[in-house]
Amino acid sequence: MIDTKEFYEYLLDNSIDFFAGVPDSLLANLCACIKMNSPKEKNIITANEGNAVAMAAGYHLSTGNIGCVYMQNSGEGNIVNPLLSLVDEDVYSIPMLLIIGWRGEPGKHDEPQHIKQGKVTLSLLEAMGTKYVVLTDNYKAELQTAIKYMKTENKPYAIVIQKGLFSSYKIEIEKSNYHLTREDALKEIISNLKDEDIIVSTTGKTSREIFEIREYNKQGHSNDFLTVGSMGHTASIAYGVAIGTTKNVWCIDGDGSFLMHMGSIGVIGANLPNNFKYILNDNNAHESVGGQPTCTKSLDIPSILKACGFKDVIVAETNDEIKNAMKRLSIEKGIALVLHTKQGSRENLGRPTTTPQENKLALMHKLGVR
Numbered sequence: 314m315i316d317t318k319e320f321y322e323y324l325l326d327n328s329i330d331f332f333a334g335v336p337d338s339l340l341a342n343l344c345a346c347i348k349m350n351s352p353k354e355k356n357i358i359t360a361n362e363g364n365a366v367a368m369a370a371g372y373h374l375s376t377g378n379i380g381c382v383y384m385q386n387s388g389e390g391n392i393v394n395p396l397l398s399l400v401d402e403d404v405y406s407i408p409m410l411l412i413i414g415w416r417g418e419p420g421k422h423d424e425p426q427h428i429k430q431g432k433v434t435l436s437l438l439e440a441m442g443t444k445y446v447v448l449t450d451n452y453k454a455e456l457q458t459a460i461k462y463m464k465t466e467n468k469p470y471a472i473v474i475q476k477g478l479f480s481s482y483k484i485e486i487e488k489s490n491y492h493l494t495r496e497d498a499l500k501e502i503i504s505n506l507k508d509e510d511i512i513v514s515t516t517g518k519t520s521r522e523i524f525e526i527r528e529y530n531k532q533g534h535s536n537d538f539l540t541v542g543s544m545g546h547t548a549s550i551a552y553g554v555a556i557g558t559t560k561n562v563w564c565i566d567g568d569g570s571f572l573m574h575m576g577s578i579g580v581i582g583a584n585l586p587n588n589f590k591y592i593l594n595d596n597n598a599h600e601s602v603g604g605q606p607t608c609t610k611s612l613d614i615p616s617i618l619k620a621c622g623f624k625d626v627i628v629a630e631t632n633d634e635i636k637n638a639m640k641r642l643s644i645e646k647g648i649a650l651v652l653h654t655k656q657g658s659r660e661n662l663g664r665p666t667t668t669p670q671e672n673k674l675a676l677m678h679k680l681g682v683r
Contacts, residue, residue, distance in 0.1 A: 314479070335569075336603050342480060361574065389438070402468055410469070412471075443468075444462060446459065489656065494655060494658065510561045511538070511554060513547060519594065521662055535679040538551075547566050548577055562589055568597065593650070626648070
């Protein structure tokens with residue numbers, strides 16, 4: 314096991330002091346250490362991983378220093394374009410250190426959305442011509458090899474992180490003025506839905522909580538599409554479902570997901586169908602992967618949604634406010650609901666006991682697709 318603070322300080326000792334990326338559960342301890350010890354301007358929690366690669370490239374242009382980009386391996390898909398068309402040796406040839414959490418590593422149990430990505434993590438790096446090492450306790454020698462390569466070749470280098478490599482490091486969670494947890498809010502939302510209403514929910518704990526609420530209510534799961542992967546695309550999935558049915562389709566999104574591919578909201582808002590119902594839970598955090606903050610505290614999300622085509626946005630933080638908002642959303646077109654909740658979830662929160670394909674087929678059957 315690597316001492317997390319010592320690893321962080323070793324990066325600083327080698328002039329790697331700018332960090333950008335999207336938090337990952339396997340990197341939660343490292344991300345917490347970076348968050349608690351780096352100046353705010355030297356650690357940017359980005360909307361998506363490609364965003365982070367571009368920032369690290371810009372930082373190199375203005376300083377000559379190597380930037381560090383952290384991500385889950387699912388983020389490799391978001392870095393393909395800037396990695397190959399911006400920093401590649403055949404274009405601008407810009408070095409940066411990529412730290413990649415290896416979810417779904419072959420031979421280790423993980424959730425279904427990580428299995429394929431775990432299998433192709435290393436081969437994707439190879440296909441992009443990105444040199445890498447699977448980091449071990451001998452990290453200082455391995456980092457020296459990486460640093461020498463980046464400086465002499467002016468190319469990115471990836472270090473791949475296996476589960477449990479870093480020692481524990483706790484992040485300080487900012488105190489919230491909100492009273493409802495996300496699960497409290499979801500219970501209220503679900504209690505105000507009709508039997509025929511469809512839910513498309515974002516990845517992480519949101520979908521897990523919806524599954525357990527349905528279990529507790531003995532309602533079944535055929536009305537729900539639980540987005541277990543593809544973070545940032547929940548709204549687009551829900552929009553596609555809404556186009557193909559007359560039933561109300563309730564998109565339950567999260568702030569991290571909303572930020573990751575926010576441009577899709579503009580496209581959806583310009584083409585809003587009557588039955589697309591958008592709910593954004595904003596707890597100012599990437600809670601499912603360690604509680605790292607999002608930037609939504611500094612954003613006027615209702616104004617963003619209105620600018621994207623929603624005619625009105627309701628903000629709610631109590632059960633009564635949610636109940637009243639649900640009444641309007643169910644009958645009016647172009648109304649969005651922004652929920653303010655506090656961080657926190659049950660320690661015994663389970664995971665869906667149905668497979669993604671079972672979830673898909675049950676929903677399609679509910680929608681009359683045979």
